[in-house]
Amino acid sequence: MNIYNRTVALEELPSGSRARIVEIIGRGGWIYRLYQMGLTPGVIVDVVLNIGRGPVIIRVMGVEIAIGRGIARRIIVEPINT
Amino acid sequence: MSRSTHKKEYEIAIIGQPNVGKSTLFNILTGRKAHVANWPGVTVEVHEGETYFNGNKIRLVDLPGIYGFSTLSLEERIARNYILSGRPDAVIVLVDSLNPERTMYLAIQALEMTGKVVIGFTKSDAAHAHGIHINYDLISKRLGVPVVPVSAATLRGIRSLLRSAIDVARGRAGRKKPFRIDYGELEPYVSSIESLLKQYEERLEYPIRWMALRLLEGDDDLYKYVRGVCGEDIAEEIARIREEVKKIFRRDPAELLAKKRFEYLQRILGDAIVRLEIKKGRFERFTRLFYRPFVGPVLSLTILLGMFMIAFTINTGFPLNILLDSLGMHDAASAIEEYSIGGLMEKLFSWISSWIINSFGESWLTDLVANGIISGVGSVLIFLPLIMIVSLFLAILEDSGIAPRMAVSLHGPLSKIGVSGHAIFPMTMSLGCNVPAILATRAIPSRSERLRLLMTLPFIPCQARLVVILAFASSLVSGYGALLVVLGYSAAFLAFAVVNKILYTYEKRKTGGKEPEIVLELPPIHRPLGKVLWWHVWDNSKHFLKKAGTIIFSLSILIWFLVNVSPGIALTDNPGESIAAVISHYLSPIVYPIGIEPGKAWIIAFALLIGFIAKEAVVETLTILTGTSSAQQALILLGLTASQLAALTVFVVLYVPCIATIAVIYSESRSVRHTLATIALMLGIAYVAMLITYGLSLII
Numbered sequence: 001m002n003i004y005n006r007t008v009a010l011e012e013l014p015s016g017s018r019a020r021i022v023e024i025i026g027r028g029g030w031i032y033r034l035y036q037m038g039l040t041p042g043v044i045v046d047v048v049l050n051i052g053r054g055p056v057i058i059r060v061m062g063v064e065i066a067i068g069r070g071i072a073r074r075i076i077v078e079p080i081n082t
Numbered sequence: 083m084s085r086s087t088h089k090k091e092y093e094i095a096i097i098g099q100p101n102v103g104k105s106t107l108f109n110i111l112t113g114r115k116a117h118v119a120n121w122p123g124v125t126v127e128v129h130e131g132e133t134y135f136n137g138n139k140i141r142l143v144d145l146p147g148i149y150g151f152s153t154l155s156l157e158e159r160i161a162r163n164y165i166l167s168g169r170p171d172a173v174i175v176l177v178d179s180l181n182p183e184r185t186m187y188l189a190i191q192a193l194e195m196t197g198k199v200v201i202g203f204t205k206s207d208a209a210h211a212h213g214i215h216i217n218y219d220l221i222s223k224r225l226g227v228p229v230v231p232v233s234a235a236t237l238r239g240i241r242s243l244l245r246s247a248i249d250v251a252r253g254r255a256g257r258k259k260p261f262r263i264d265y266g267e268l269e270p271y272v273s274s275i276e277s278l279l280k281q282y283e284e285r286l287e288y289p290i291r292w293m294a295l296r297l298l299e300g301d302d303d304l305y306k307y308v309r310g311v312c313g314e315d316i317a318e319e320i321a322r323i324r325e326e327v328k329k330i331f332r333r334d335p336a337e338l339l340a341k342k343r344f345e346y347l348q349r350i351l352g353d354a355i356v357r358l359e360i361k362k363g364r365f366e367r368f369t370r371l372f373y374r375p376f377v378g379p380v381l382s383l384t385i386l387l388g389m390f391m392i393a394f395t396i397n398t399g400f401p402l403n404i405l406l407d408s409l410g411m412h413d414a415a416s417a418i419e420e421y422s423i424g425g426l427m428e429k430l431f432s433w434i435s436s437w438i439i440n441s442f443g444e445s446w447l448t449d450l451v452a453n454g455i456i457s458g459v460g461s462v463l464i465f466l467p468l469i470m471i472v473s474l475f476l477a478i479l480e481d482s483g484i485a486p487r488m489a490v491s492l493h494g495p496l497s498k499i500g501v502s503g504h505a506i507f508p509m510t511m512s513l514g515c516n517v518p519a520i521l522a523t524r525a526i527p528s529r530s531e532r533l534r535l536l537m538t539l540p541f542i543p544c545q546a547r548l549v550v551i552l553a554f555a556s557s558l559v560s561g562y563g564a565l566l567v568v569l570g571y572s573a574a575f576l577a578f579a580v581v582n583k584i585l586y587t588y589e590k591r592k593t594g595g596k597e598p599e600i601v602l603e604l605p606p607i608h609r610p611l612g613k614v615l616w617w618h619v620w621d622n623s624k625h626f627l628k629k630a631g632t633i634i635f636s637l638s639i640l641i642w643f644l645v646n647v648s649p650g651i652a653l654t655d656n657p658g659e660s661i662a663a664v665i666s667h668y669l670s671p672i673v674y675p676i677g678i679e680p681g682k683a684w685i686i687a688f689a690l691l692i693g694f695i696a697k698e699a700v701v702e703t704l705t706i707l708t709g710t711s712s713a714q715q716a717l718i719l720l721g722l723t724a725s726q727l728a729a730l731t732v733f734v735v736l737y738v739p740c741i742a743t744i745a746v747i748y749s750e751s752r753s754v755r756h757t758l759a760t761i762a763l764m765l766g767i768a769y770v771a772m773l774i775t776y777g778l779s780l781i782i
Binding site: 024027029030031032033034035036037038040041042043049051053054055057060061062063064065066067068070071 | 149150152154180181183184187333334336337340341344370373374375378486489490491493494502503527528529596597598599600601602603604605606
């Protein structure tokens with residue numbers, strides 16, 4: 001359906017953008033915490049703030065979450081044009 | 083009064099995700115008559131409280147805030163095992179009315195384990211203000227359990243929540259069986275595992291379907307349990323099914339199941355929740371500042387520093403007195419010192435001491451009471467206001483939602499020493515007391531980071547050590563006193579940073595280690611509730627008073643005897659002949675290198691030895707040993723030089739904080755080696771730092 005078939009890491013999205021999660025790469029404890037917080041493929045996230053360094057602030061299901069860049073690099077998303 | 087036919091005792095658990103307002107509600111439900119329960123096998127802070135409702139006695143168990151029931155953290159494991167144990171007659175799951183879609187995730191998972199659930203929607207008063215309208219009846223009908231809106235601010239729904247919980251406990255409401263979520267294309271795999279487990283149904287302690295789901299998700303704990311009960315073959319078969327799901331869907335089954343649950347929640351909540359508008363918080367612009375590079379960390383550190391400055395000034399006059407003094411306003415400076423809370427309390431205690439001696443005459447008993455107990459306990463008790471003020475500030479930061487923003491802002495600088503922003507909570511708590519700080523490290527998801535923090539957090543000076551630093555500072559000219567406080571804290575944070583950095587670098591080299599990471603929820607900024615703040619303050623004060631009343635009280639008596647009784651069990655007026663002198667004679671050489679003469683060295687050595695048990699006791703030991711009423715007089719009597727005081731301050735700050743901290747490091751790490759290593763590390767670093775400080779101060 002989506003004509004923009006490009007995916008990027010969450011880390012690369014600018015403030016104010018919106019995207020759908022495609023995949024979360026990796027293993028370990030972090031990933032379960034992300035699932036529990038509602039970050040699963042298909043879910044839409046809003047980037048509240050991404051200043052290029054430090055944690056990325058996103059909003060998922062109405063809740064703001066700070067995500068370290070290392071993890072944000074492993075969350076693959078598909079930008080949605082708003 | 084109550085009808086005896088209804089009289090029964092029920093055990094009801096309360097669970098909820100972090101930030102849903104669980105602790106607040108628990109405190110309201112129990113009317114603050116709660117206590118920390120000791121649970122067998124684990125030292126975890128589980129609060130239990132009691133309440134009566136319609137003639138029923140209800141024992142409420144407040145479980146730690148968790149996001150789900152994986153075995154990701156100790157807290158999740160504890161909550162899960164407790165609910166599955168069958169002990170609770172009902173489980174109240176709290177859901178945040180402002181974020182129902184996310185926070186319901188825990189409720190739906192609880193429902194998969196047991197049908198005896200009541201769902202409470204917290205902050206229901208605020209939901210309307212945020213334009214959120216929830217059809218509770220519809221949700222209740224769909225899930226088959228009671229759903230009750232509650233508010234801690236207006237107390238709405240509290241009685242109704244308890245009534246529903248009792249109804250569930252009696253089997254009048256709630257589900258007979260756990261809730262079944264339709265997992266769609268995953269169902270065939272779930273039911274394959276279910277049928278494998280079915281053959282062992284009598285021997286398995288947990289609900290079959292729940293086990294099947296958790297096994298598919300890759301729960302290692304449960305897998306080992308099943309292998310033990312059902313044997314290797316069944317376990318292998320289950321592992322094979324899991325692999326098959328992975329291969330076919332090319333996804334981690336845990337991810338697939340989490341996704342399904344959220345989708346299912348969406349179906350249940352979708353038309354039951356109406357959002358009219360999303361109102362932006364007033365503080366939005368302010369909170370953004372925390373996320374800016376440079377500005378954020380500076381802002382956070384300023385807040386923390388400012389907090390401590392205000393607290394110190396109210397309590398001891400420091401550092402305002404020094405500021406005024408240096409401006410030439412000597413009268414104002416000494417007035418602030420004299421009429422600070424600490425100054426007034428010190429006056430009170432020395433007045434009581436002299437009143438006792440004057441009224442009852444001089445005898446060994448009045449000496450024990452006046453110079454042993456009252457001056458011992460008093461020298462510690464004067465810091466109660468300080469503890470109350472600091473607790474209040476920390477509670478404000480936490481309850482308003484500022485604390486997690488500070489964690490985000492400091493994540494960058496902290497990650498340079500291998501510590502994530504999560505560590506800011508235990509670090510700040512350490513400034514109050516190391517024990518709860520070490521417990522707070524459980525929320526840190528990285529195990530290696532946590533172990534490093536267990537070793538290094540005790541370097542951060544708690545209020546007990548602050549008591550000692552301030553006491554030492556009081557014997558110096560005011561300008562130098564302030565410098566001593568700065569020195570103490572700088573040495574502590576320097577040791578914390580350097581040791582963390584070394585451990586982190588070593589770990590990185592050995593295992594290739596990862597960068598510290600952060601995943602942290604940022605709840606909306608809001609004005610803290612007055613009663614919640616008071617609870618925090620009272621909890622900390624109670625803890626401190628209890629310690630002053632028990633440990634410090636007994637130590638005061640013990641020290642008095644060790645100091646006033648000779649090895650031949652006879653009263654002596656000369657502390658030099660006392661048991662304490664004999665014991666510490668052997669330890670004295672440790673302070674020779676900083677130029678303390680043997681005649682006085684034993685007093686210092688004995689104080690340091692007692693400080694091992696509780697650091698405040700260093701001050702009371704010195705006052706009792708020298709027969710003075712304040713630390714200031716004691717130190718003047720000992721005639722220590724500024725260099726020696728500086729060196730001793732550094733040692734006191736860095737060496738093992740207290741017995742309780744050591745105990746909790748052991749219970750958290752479950753490793754004798756780790757605990758002993760921590761003690762050795764602290765003693766070694768403290769000693770070396772003491773020598774360096776002495777050496778440097780002589781050069782300067």
